[in-house]
Structure formats: C-alpha cells, structure tokens
Amino acid sequence: MRTQHQRARRTRRMIALPVAAAVMAGGLPARAAERTVELTSRGGYQSHRLPDGATDVELIQQTAGGCRFGRTWGFDLTNKELWVDGGCGGRFKITYAATGSGDSGSENASNSDSSSNVGAAVAAAAVIAGIALIASHKDKDKDRDDGWQDNDGGWQGRQIRGKGGLCMDIEGSVRQGRPLIVYGCNSGANQRFEWTRRGELRVGGMCLDVANGNPQDGARVIAYPCNGGANQRWRAWGGEIRSQDSGKCLDIENGRARPGTAVIMYRCNGGENQRWSW
Template sequence: MKNPASRQKHAWLLCLPLLMSVQAAQAQEQLVDLQSNGGYTSYRLADDVTQVDLQEQTQGACRFNRTWGYDLTNRELWTNGGCGGRFKVTRSYAPGNNSGSSSNAGAAVAAVAAIAGIALLANHNRHDDDRRPEYPDYGYGDRGGEIRAGGGLCLDVRGGKFQPGTTLQVYECNSTASQRFSVGRGGEIRVRDLCVDVDRGDPRDGARVVLWSCSGSRSQSWSTRGGQIVSQLNGKCLDVEEGRLRQGAHTMLWSCNRGPSQRWWW
C-alpha cells in the first residue's frame, strides 16, 4: 500500500497536464516594437499583462534591467540607451472574449485553485531550505554587484570609507569593494556591514544619502520601480546632485521624475 505522500505526489503529476492546458487557454501573446533614440522611452502595458520577453533586438545593445525592462506595478515597458527591440507581451486572457468565456475563465480559475491545493499537499513534506524566499529579488547577487548609472558611472562609497555618515556618489565603474552592493530581506541596500540610509530621515527634496549602521528603519528600506530606486520613507527617488551625471557627484533624494539621473541598472 502506498503512503499518503506518494499518493499526493502522483495526484500532482496527474494534474500537471491540466494545469498547463488551463494556463495555455488563458494566455495570449502580442508583439510590441519599442525603440530608444538614446533616451528613455516607454510603452503602456495593459492591466492583464503577466510577462514581457525580448524576442528580437532591432538596434543598439539591449540588456535586461540595464537598457530595457518592464514594471508590472506601473504597467510599463521601457527602453533606454539606444536599445530597440521587438518584445513578446504575455497577457493572462484573450481580450474581446464574450460573456460565455468569462464562465470558462472562472472555471479555469477554480481548476487552478483546486490544483494549487493538491500542490500544497504534495509539497507539504519539503524542507524549509527548498522554499523560495518571501522577499523580492532585486537582481543583486549574494556577494554584491554594481549599481550602474549612465555614462559608465556606478554608485560608490565616497573615498572608500566604510563608516557611518559617509556619503555616496557616482564614480567610474571599477569593480572595487566600494561598488559592491546587495539587498537584504527588508529591502535594505548593504555594502559590507553598513546600509544605505536617508540622512537623519530627512523627507525633503535634496536629502543626502549616506551609509549608516543597519537598523531596519524605513529610511533604510528601498524598492525598485521601472529602473528607479525608491525610498520607502518618503517615496522619493535616488538621484544625483543637480541631476547631472558626472564623476564624483553626490547622491541625494528627489521627487521621482524619470529623468536620466534617476535611472539605475544592475
């Protein structure tokens, strides 16, 4: 007699083809051509878009999260730095369906929910180490990586001084320890044992961005939005002084405006 775990595993395997067919029935793809003429260009995504892939590069150098990307929160596909491409946009259902299709979609959702329940049972005995993290993946590796701005510049620890109060700047990318940042579970941006912080919790435009001892405060919590790095303290974006990307320029916070000095890649 097979044990319950074995039966659950077999039930999941039997339901897998059904899940795949439901997903296929509920997805539709379209192609979007979008080119950057050296600057930032965007395309409004429909509310039901679930994924975007670069199908064909038509001009420039297209690198995901550097010269092209998409943001499902703000429903935006964007290109920058001369990248042009044909993008495959995947939508969760086919537009223009009649009312009868809504019933089919509802049935499909119910089927997926039932299958998900079986999947949960099948996965019940998995080890904790196998579970996916419950925090967003911002694209930085565990050992840290560069956060790039335009003009070959990177976010940098000014003077290489790893101590509280040190300001951040943009500087020529050089792969040194001063340019290796990583993101923690709370959205904090770390370099060595310090965190990127809004100086004194200042909510105003022009607030300095410095290093400080990690505390889990909102002034050290960040998120990404369409290539921008946004402070969870006040919703302002990581920027450089005077909005001018030049070597040695200090970083600061400013109202988000999608300007070139607020674009970051990693």
C-alpha cells in the same frame, strides 16, 4: 545533449503544470498567452502599457541601438509598463495570463458574464505567475546581456561611478541604516551593486532604500533589508538613476565630488552630479 537553459525551461514547465491542472480542475478559465510588440525609443523614453495579468517580458530581437536590461529597456509588472530609452528598439515577447476565450494577440483578457469567475481566474493566474517567476529568476538573469550577472546561485555586482570618478559606497560596511555616499573606488563589497529584474539595487544582500519613503529633495538613501517597496525600486534613464517611487534622481549632495559626500535624492536636472556609469 540538453543544454542548461533547456533543462531550466523544462523545470519551469514541470513546476507550473500541476498548478495549471489544479486550476482547470476547479473550472477556472485561466491560461497563459503571449503577444509580441515592437517598441523603439528614438533617442528618448518610450513606454508601452502591458496587458492585464502580464507575468514576464523578453527581448527577442534588437532592431535599434544598444539594448541592455535595466539601462535602456526594462519593465514594471506592478505599473504594467514596458519601457525603452537611449535609442534601444526591439521586438518584445510579453507573457500574460489570459482568461476565457480569445486569441493570444488580444491586449486585454476576455470579459466574463460572471464577476466571481473573473476574480477567481485572476487570482489563479497570479499563483501561476508567481511560481513561474520564482522558478525562472535564476536562469533568466544569467541570460541577460547587461553585465549584471548572477553567479552560482549568488550574485556578482559591479561598481557605479559618478562625478570625479568616485564610486557609490555604503559608508563603512553594509549594515541596516548605513548611508549611501561616494568614495574612492576600491572594489569593496560595499561598492558592488546588483541591479535586479525587479528594479532593485542590491548591495551586500540589502537594497538601496529612500529612507522613510521621503519624496522631498534631500531625502537620504540608505541600505535596508529588501521588502519590495516602491522606495527600493530604481530605473536607469540614460546616465541617471531615478526612483520609481518619486521620479527623483540619485545626486551627489551639493555637487561636491569628494570622498564621504552623501548621495541623496533630488529633482532630476541633468547635472554632472546626477550622472552615473557602470
């Protein structure tokens, strides 16, 4: 009997093939390629630059530490970066769109004598990548081992605890513009977060958002409709949660672990009020 994962992979192939065929019919030399890299954090943050046209990264073998997506390893397709932290080490399969001739182990796509052909190939590769990512999102997330799990097409989040055992909480209820605070843990919907493969922290169908993209210390964090902005992308760095936009940390304002205290952005300092667990 074919497993659900096998069926999902077959579905992705069926979706991608018509687009690939259309590209080939148009004479564009785009193709999918894979390469494998090994990366180990050695207790600290390490990164590897992804090749041009990268569309996905998969951990295929753990070689050190406890590797959990979004916590001790992850990737950012926009910034072309694969990263590990907290002792995680492993072999990673990188899928990317190559152009022209050349082996699949090459870091960069082959050069072309015609700049227009290269531009067209990259555009076509982006179309294929987008469709493949949409088709694979649901089953990819179910395969993760980090505890942030999708459930029947929706998602099931978890609490994020900070100093004093208080939980991150969208004040009152999840509505646009409501601030992020800490509050007594109560399993409410406004305290259950999903960390997506895009680096978003979702709660109640909205995203944690650094208000107005403010890069300054003290910037407010609010619930806001997800829009893919850099101020809605986050990275776990040990027990810290850092903005991919400013590099600053989620911090309990003034270090006061009391119900109702705002969670703000502040330069990372390793303080207890910037340490989170989930």
